[in-house]
Amino acid sequence: MAKQNTVFKDAYNRCLKLLADTSSLPSEPELGQVLGVSRTTVRAILSRFEELQLIAWDKRKKNVLRQPRPDDYFPTEETDSLAEIIERSFMRRILAGGAEPGMQINELELAREIGTGTTSVREFLIRFSRFGLIEKRPNSHWILKGFTREFALELTEVREMFELRSAARFVALPDDHPAWAELTQIEALHRGILADIDNRYREFSELDEKFHLLVHKASSNRFIVDFYDVIAIVFHYHYQWNKTNARERNARALEEHLAYIEALRSHDPARAEQACRRHLQSARETLLQSIP
Amino acid sequence: MAKQNTVFKDAYNRCLKLLADTSSLPSEPELGQVLGVSRTTVRAILSRFEELQLIAWDKRKKNVLRQPRPDDYFPTEETDSLAEIIERSFMRRILAGGAEPGMQINELELAREIGTGTTSVREFLIRFSRFGLIEKRPNSHWILKGFTREFALELTEVREMFELRSAARFVALPDDHPAWAELTQIEALHRGILADIDNRYREFSELDEKFHLLVHKASSNRFIVDFYDVIAIVFHYHYQWNKTNARERNARALEEHLAYIEALRSHDPARAEQACRRHLQSARETLLQSIP
DNA sequence: TTTCTGTCTTTTATCTACAATAGACAGATT
DNA sequence: AATCTGTCTATTGTAGATAAAAGACAGAAA
Incomplete structure (x- = not known):
């Protein structure tokens, strides 16, 4: 194979879901927009829909003929790049x-x-x-070089420098900056998970990444934002790997986040710094504990 | 061509220089060590030497037959990777x-x-x-994304955070740490260039890189040290590109470095921070001036 | 015994080829 | 006039092939 057609398969699956909700599909450019692929790929998807008798396709008319069945989808393993x-x-x-x-x-x-x-x-x-x-x-x-104690210490050292600076920038954002709305949304997600922590504590990992990325973005510095990739990948795999006390750890982190969010909202740099430090310190401890 | 043989050509040229100084070459492993290549490459070099009647090679004996001539060398363009x-x-x-x-x-x-x-x-x-x-x-x-003003500002922001922290670590290094000896050496180079600034101001670029890298290394943090690559490449090409007032700029930077070095030597964190800040500020200004 | 050489195997760096995907343009449709 | 489709071309992502370089091992020499 010269190139995997995972882009096609993934877009095809997503397009099948769109198809379930309407009686006819929009134009090729619009579909490309929605799916984030080129027209070439859109046309490949439409051709396949036609072959499988999912739609009747004639130029601008793309009428849905039947609902998609589970076996119309490509297996998810095949859609990973x-x-x-x-x-x-x-x-x-x-x-x-x-x-x-x-x-x-x-x-x-x-x-x-x-x-x-x-x-x-x-x-x-x-x-x-x-x-x-x-x-x-x-x-x-x-x-x-290994996922060693030194690695974790070096990583967290830089993380703390960057996040403290980003948090300082965050509190100074103007009130109409979109970050505040996002923060509100993220706060709501925190409360949602906390309310049903026993069942939903696994969702913390993803939310954690979202929250810290939002803070880092306030730095408006590409090097700081890019560095968050390093942190994210380490914590991502770390969460998958070390599940001891996950429920308690996550509950505590959620509480810390809420305090941190409130401190950001206060626009008070000193409060934000304190809340940020407190959370980063416990994040560091958690990470270090998982290293032999 | 599947792979360039630049490793061979470069090692060959360096080996020719060794050959000029002795009457017989050492063992294959030792040559490999000195040249930083594998025995396979060493043997390829020796074979060529033999072909060109530069040495008589019989097992452990590698007697030099004649001095290398300029045309024995490969052109330098061919030795770049x-x-x-x-x-x-x-x-x-x-x-x-x-x-x-x-x-x-x-x-x-x-x-x-x-x-x-x-x-x-x-x-x-x-x-x-x-x-x-x-x-x-x-x-x-x-x-x-372009070498824009924002790029330069984002770069210097992180640089300043990292270098200030590194300088703080530097002053705390124990007296027997090898960094102090290196610092002495670098200081001597500074004085050497300053003494003949009109002819040697072009050597500053390389020295600048050496000095700041030494400071960054005191952080013992791979992310901080690695980030110095970004700074180094930007300043490297920047120096090649913007030559206006190079002599004055470099003379001033050399003086700032000397003050900075002395401050590091004092083991006084506050003095070091001040000298570091002063120099970084003028480095930033210089960089920004070169951007339209 | 230790180090070296001869020989052989494995791996990397690089090129080329090709299907998947993106993208451009003219003519058709609204 | 604006948007869409049909068709065509160019570029990317990936595999496979191959010379250069690294490296392993046994037997030879010191």
């Missing part, structure tokens, strides 16, 4: 499987194991190297 | 040639222009993207 597959495989290997610092990483072996070409693995490793967990020896292998 | 060539080409394009922010970057076109395969260009762009000057639209082109 290669990059996502490689990332998951790789993270599982280095977090779960004995990931000794100093271990060598072999592109060819990794590619064989994942069942993909070397090019994609190589590009993934280059992109991934900015997370500071691996390092390249030119003309030779990569070295795993 | 592809990555270096691509980087230079690219930087020239985006700094010199009308680099409008928002411009599209096309992998194929870039590859054709540089005369290389798309893979190498692609990998370069991925590596380069961490500098925050370009951004990828998946399944589509890259976008040049």
Whole structure:
């Protein structure tokens, strides 16, 4: 295969859902807009709909003939991009499987194991190297630096500098800045989860990322915002990996977030700093506890 | 060509210089060590030396037969790695040639222009993207964000946070830490250049990088040290590009460095912070002046 | 015993090829 | 006049192939 058609499959699945709600589909450019793909892909989707007798397609008319059935969808495994597959495989290997610092990483072996070409693995490793967990020896292998205590300390040190600065900027945002509305929305989500914490505590991870990203964005600094990717990926896999006391940890973090949100709302830099520090400190402790 | 043999050519040239100074060459592993290449490459070099009647090679004996002539060397253009060539080409394009922010970057076109395969260009762009000057639209082109005023401000904001913190760590280093010896050496280089500033002011750029890297390393934080790459590349090309008042600018920066070095030596955090701030402020102004 | 060389295998860096996807343009439709 | 469709071209993402470089191992030399 030269290129996976995951863009097509994923857009196709999403388009099937749209189809369930109407009697006829909009124009090709509009569909492309909604699905975030080019017209070429839209037309491929429409052709397939026609083949499967889902629609009658004649130029501008795209009338829905029947409701989609579960087996009209592509399996979700087939809609993940290669990059996502490689990332998951790789993270599982280095977090779960004995990931000794100093271990060598072999592109060819990794590619064989994942069942993909070397090019994609190589590009993934280059992109991934900015997370500071691996390092390249030119003309030779990569070295795993490992998810160690030092790594976590270095990461949190920078995180704290950046987030404190971002929080300081946040309190100074004008009242009509859209970030305030988003903050309100995020606060509501917090209260929703807290109200039913026993069943919904797993939703915290995603919300955590959303909240901190919003704060970092207030910095208006691309380096600070980009660095949040590093934090997000580490915490993302960390949550998947370390589930001890997840309910209590998450409940506490939600409370801290609420205090932090209120402090931001106060427009008082000193209060915001204090709430931010308190939360970051406990986030750091949680992360460190999970490292042997 | 599958792979350039620039490693061979570069090591070969360096080995020729070694050869000029002795009557016989050391063992293969030792040569590999000295040149930083594998035995395979060492043996390729020795084979060529033998072919060109530069040495008589019989197992452990590698006796020098004649002195190398200038035409024994490979031309220096052939010893640059592809990555270096691509980087230079690219930087020239985006700094010199009308680099409008928002411009599209096309992998194929870039590859054709540089005369290389798309893979190498692609990998370069991925590596380069961490500098925050370009951004990828998946399944589509890259976008040049441009060397704009905002870029410079965002860059210097983070630089100042990181360097202030690093300087604070530096003053607290124990007296037997090797950084102090390096600092002494760097200080001597500063005085050397200042003493003959009219002829040697061009050497400042390299020294500047060395000095600030030393300071950043005191942070013991990989993210802070890695970020210095971004600063270094920007200032490196900036110096090549903007030569107005170079002599005065550099003389002033050298004096600021000396004050900064003395402040670090004092072990007084407040003095160090003040000297650091003063220098960073003027570095920022210089950078901003060069942006339209 | 230790270090070196000869030989062989494995891996990386790079090119080329090709399907998937994006995107451009002219003529058709509203 | 504005938007849409049909058709065509160009670019990206990925696999596969191959020379260069790294590296492993056994036997030779010190």
